[in-house]
Amino acid sequence: MLSVRAVKQLGEFSLDVTFEAASGVTALFGPSGAGKSTIANMIAGLVDPDQGRIALDGDVLFDSSGKNVPPHRRRIGYVFQEGRLFPHLTVRSNLTYGRYMHGLPRDEATLGNIVDLLDIGHLLGRRPGTLSGGERQRVAFGRAVLMQPRLLVLDEPLASLDRARKLEILPYLVRLRDEAKVPMIYVSHQAGEIIRLASQVVKVEDGRVAAVGGHELLDVRPGEMTH
């Protein structure tokens, strides 16, 4: 269970949101510029709220009264829109980076499972510079999952891909959700992706939570649900 109450002023833009996310996949849904990525960054600890409180499973991560757990101790996996793989490391080293940094034991079986699930076994010896956009995102999923996060934050992970690639990658995310069983925050402005992945929807508009509910909040237009 993730609970977020956060206030942040970014120039002209003001963010003031309160919501809770149960286990499973919760979508942060809304137009670009609504503040979704800022919320994701605050959950991961990459951006500090001016005021508020963020707690995960009863563990307070941020409280403006004086507590702020740094990102490296939050154990929240993050998949960024542009992958952000380490260009100087091989795919294999990218995948094991989080485990290594968390002092987790080497675990070839788990690595093998995730690698099979994401279909990236043939890429292990390569470097990110030689991968396609879709391959890069799959490695980024694996990298975030393999550190055994308490929560996985995915910030528009498919936005940089063309439509064909998106359709190709979505099934991997569904498998990740069903087999890795990590709670997820899925940030997107694409109703189609959210319908496939998320059960709970937090609708964000102009820095505020406009509504919390289910798929009925995704004003899906005809033709958008083709995948």
Place this chain on the structure above:
Amino acid sequence: MFDLSPAEWTAIFLSLRIAVVATVVALPFGIAVGYLLARANFWGKSLVDGIVHLPLVLPPVVTGYLLLLAFGRRGPIGAFLAEFGIVFAFRWTGAALASGVMGFPLMVRAIRLSLEAIDQRLEGAAATLGARPVWVFATVTLPLAVPGIIAGMVLCFAKALGEFGATITFVSNIPGETQTISAAIYTLTQVPAGDAAALRLVVVAIVLSLIALIAAEWLARLANARIRGE
């Protein structure tokens, strides 16, 4: 004509030793100052930036004289260090210090530029993966700055190899102790019949500089290829 005399070999090896020591000792400071200037915001940052770059614009003789005042046997720093047996004045170590100071701005500049070019979002990604700040620096920032660090080291090395004004002012021109290639060439031009020897050392200086440049180019290409994943 290309039989180098023992004295000329001495000058060549001394130059190389001074340049290598100057570069290696300057490196950790160069990385620290480069990082500070690239990333930190603090009061007096422009002043630090100015002081670091001063040897680039000051007459080398002035830099050498200031070093003599500070690090000479009776200078405040020199007298203090002498108690621990560290002496710079009229020693090859002093030549290394002078050429290191002269090469330092070039080194810092290259390292700073490469640090500024790094995508800091990669460092954020490393943090979410559990890397403490010091590990983020060691596993992400530093490896990605390697091309700039190589460039900085070569520039510093080349500057140190050819440094003349500050060195001769600070530690004089003592054969076997502080007489580098540049100082030896200068001495040879002052004596009759020194032309042939001077010319030999000129060729050596050109060859050494070329080797340094080519090695740097090759290393930088290697490092870049590694980073881009080719």
